[in-house]
Amino acid sequence: MRILKGADASAAIKIQVAEGLERLKGKVPKLGIIRVGERADDKSYERGAVKRMESFGLRVQSYVYPEKISHEDFEKEFRTINEDPDVAGILLLRPLPGQISEKQIENMIDPAKDLDGISPANIAKVFAGDSTGFAPCTAEAVVEMLKAAGISISGKRITIVGRSMVVGRPLSMLLLQENATVTICHTRTRELAGACRSAEILVAAAGKAGMIDQSFVGKDAVVIDVGINVDEKGRLCGDVDFDSITEIASMATPVPGGVGAVTTAVLAKHLVRAAGLAQKV
Template sequence: MITLKGAAVSAKIKEQVDTLLTDLKGKTPKLAIVRIGERPDDLSYERGALKKMESFGLMGESFAFPQDITDEAFKEEFAKINENPDIDGILVLRPLPKQIKEKDIEHMIDPGKDLDGISPENIARVFAGDDTGFAPCTAEAVVEVLKANEIALTGKRVAIVGRSMVVGRPLSMLMLKENATVTICHTRTENLKETCKNAQILVAAAGRARMVDGSYVGKDAIVVDVGINVDKDGKLCGDVDFDSLEGTASMATPVPGGVGAVTTAVLARHLVSAALKK
């Protein structure tokens, strides 16, 4: 089984970012990462994103708020970040706590700064096949990994486990744009394992640690793991039981070191693009 690592894909995206930066004539784009609480997966993603911005020659700043912040107080703080002319792009780490009306934040965010495609305007563009908006970074990263490894999507049977607006649904649109045949699976899918085994490309985006094992995977299938979980031992892991794929899958992405590294690279590219549009 070939391990599809994200480092090489990230390096290719950095070359694209370097080219875009020359058009900014010395301006350094700035990212704001907005986080509520101290969820381990959020902290892990934030660290990775800030490190990536620095390695790409960009600026990043974390805006962290307590878990129990009120909806009103958070909206006041978010408005300040949203309207700050020195900030070129915003990443909101989700899901937000229950007391925060997440839909309101999605409508509040400036679509031009919305690097992770949460605003209705950007999502509409993704579903319309319009490249002028920002797609969710993780969904875009999955396609980048496959393209960088010269894995053709045209005509391929793709199963996506997970139907969230963060990954599953927007990724299905990006896959359809590449002429793949897409099935979105979820907790109520009948014969889930059989549906997954029929796929030539299987994307795990369920948000459950090591849920997908070798019994979900067809012979020589390609498995892409977008999960970021922390197991009972405090170790970072994906939605796929990677070791169980040996002898079945032909290729698979690891966690860490797979899609996550590409997701933050896509975020960096979106940031520079946002700065250029300004």
């Protein structure tokens, strides 16, 4: 089995980012990462994003708030960042604590700074096939990884396990635009393993550590593991039981070092694009 690491896709995106920076003529855009609380997976993603932005020559600032911050106080802080002309793009780490209305914040974010595609305007564009918006970074990263690996998408049977608005649903739209035949499965799908085995490309985005084992994977399938979980030992792991599929799958992505690495590269690409649109270059 070939291990599909994110390095190739990330390297290709880095070239695109460099070209975008040249068009900005010396103005380096800044990403604002907003985190509430101390969730381990949020902090891990934040560290990766900061490292990626800096390695791509971009600016980044983290805005961290206590888990018990009130909705009113958080909304005030968010509005300040949202309206700051020095912040070219925003990444809001979710889910937010229960006392904060996530929907209200999603409606507040400036679509032009919404790099992870959470605003209603950007979501609508993804589902309408309008490429002028920003798609969720993780969903776009899956497509970037497949293309970088030379895997044809057109006409392929692709099954996605997970129906969230973060990955499953927007990814299905991006894949349909590439002329794939897409099936979305979830926890209530009957005979889930069988539905997955029929896929030529299987995308695991269920958010459950080790859920996808050899019984879900068809012979020579390509397996893309989107899951980012923390196991009982505090280590990052995916939704796929990686060791169990090595004799069945033709290719698979590891965790860490797979889709997550490309997700932050896509975030950097979106940041430069947002800055370019703001400057009309």
